[in-house]
Amino acid sequence: MVPLGAQALRTGAPDPPAGGGRYGSMRAVPTVARWWSSRTDPQRLDLYTRWSFYGWLALTPALALMVLGAEGVGTTPADWLYLAGSVSVAVTGVVLARAGLATRWTRRSLQTGPLAAALGAAAVTAGTGVAEGLTRPGDTGTGWLVALPLAMLLTAASPVWTTRVLTRASAGVGLLVGGVLLLAGEPWATALVLAAVFTAAVTGLVLAFRFSVWVLDVVVEMERTRGVQAQLAVAEERLRFARDLHDVMGRNLSAIAVKSQLAAELVRRGREGAVEELTDISRVAEESLREVRDVVRGYRGSDLPGELAGARSVLRAAGVEVTVSGEDGAVVLPAPVQTALGWVVREAVTNVLRHSRATTCTIALSTSDGVAQLRVVNDGVTGDGDRGAGLTGLAERLAAPGGRLSARREGGRFVLTATVPVGVRV
Template identity: 70%
Template structure:
């Protein structure tokens, strides 16, 4: 019989052979880490720096006391261990709550447990050490103070932390002096512990500050992205309004004219319907250009289109300055072309105009366009078109003025000739 291997039995081989077996867990951890964003990595690093440092408190206390261990009773050992674990747990809870809500104050219950358990830890360390002066007790005070300050440093500012470090150094120096050490030695011990606590607390506080800055930058990026999306939506809505407003108004006017010609049996209906088809096809092309974001506006073409549309609506039109329009830069023609388009839309939609005058002039390094029409309706509401048009001109350094003079409406736009868009 042919022996069956692992493949024949349906068993998968290890990812990497050899004496060390599979190393599949390492890529899994790497993928998990690489899937996190930079702010998330910094957050994880900061949190676990706190947690790992606080977890080291019990063994560090044991090492500090072990040098002067005096063979205490079992109850002292149990009390010291329980108090140390309680202090560590309370400080871990303070840290966890601080990272969960950076704006909240420290949990008073956890803080009380940490302080009381820390005091019991120091008290239990006294009978656990040898008789006479012991250098271990001041450092026990320093370790307990460091744990409490670390738990507070997530939410408490630097100055209160430095004050707490100074208080811890003072307690350690006082305990050293009470044990019979010389005042100079007690002073050195107290200052050393205070400086160590200040350095530790400010270092961890600095990491929290860095985390706050990174998270704020991430939130700022998110806000900027949302603003960019909102601005692009406004731009698209404005462009779509400016493109379709006049064309749809022209289609409506020409449709009414064609219907009237058909009812009266007069010639010209076919021409008007053909023109409607042309305007519709042009609108479709312009909408596609708006979607792609490449649409421009030719001022002479806009002036000619305005004359044709308004005359078809029965408005007597006078256009001046067409020769100056050809000589203007493309950017200026684009800006003023939008003004002509919006002005014609307003004449058709918001007035019963009989006459309309469109004048273009160039002087003093700028181009001025003035559109005046009569037959203004009572409400005089021009909708959102002029608002978007004013924003468009303001972006190019130009300005827009719109006012009503009796039954006449005057729209004036000025654009610097040297504008770039």
């Protein structure tokens, strides 16, 4: 069959319309491959596991015919009763397996109805098998007459019963088969061996289905974990954006406010320098716009020497006497350390401008024993000096590369200390 598009390319004729053609469009008919590809991996595994259960349990009547033997089927009422029981075992087993698998998704407990029906059908059929086996001494299928309905019951119950319960129940099936064989006249050694064989066979069968349910549980849990990870990633990105926006705009807006007041005062007094301050305001505004865009993109960094120079300029414009020491050592620090300490300088300057009436400020940078330390001390502290949202976010930022932040009040001074390992990798 040639696709419609390929036919059009060969003949030069256009494709028939969506609703045209003698038999209408075939494009709207979903194919099996498209239906299968539209499912997620957990859904595919669930379908495979579910229909493995259904298919195996549906084979119960066919297996019962094989156990009874083709020649002697239907010669006694017990044969018909056993076949009818095998059908009921298949039906109730499918219902039980369906209900049990549904509990794996909904996390709800299994209702007693399906389990009671499957237990009843398996017990009656196994009892019929016991009666049938006692009338057929020496028949090799006697053990399977008893074990078949009980093995199907355990298979159907494997989604809801634990491995320990299933193993013990399988051993019970083997012991029951051994007892029936002894009553049927088999030697005790033969009955013991067959009991062990049936125990191993039923246990292996049931645990194989139990393992498939466990695999389904693992895949479903992994899918749920992926959903939780996605939600956490979104929440973390929101937190990053809020923290970065606060850190970026806090100092810049404070600088714009201070420089605007200074420019207004210079204009009012008729002194020179107002043009320079207004130009600087424009520069800070443009820088703020660029950094906000970088925050949105997530590619924002911080240069420590530039931040120290900016802090000196802003604080001096606000009338604060600034002393910066160790500025030469900032250049040789690794880029991740400069970025981390650059945000400390930003937040410290923001706090000095917004939360104090400082007249002096000291910024000291030092490196010792593989640890870079930045210490900012200012006077004129107002309020109680508690850590605000900015310092909390800064502490979280420093904690990622293994750094620490300390903020405390010493009399009328506020001391902010940040330490970051020089060998940090981010």
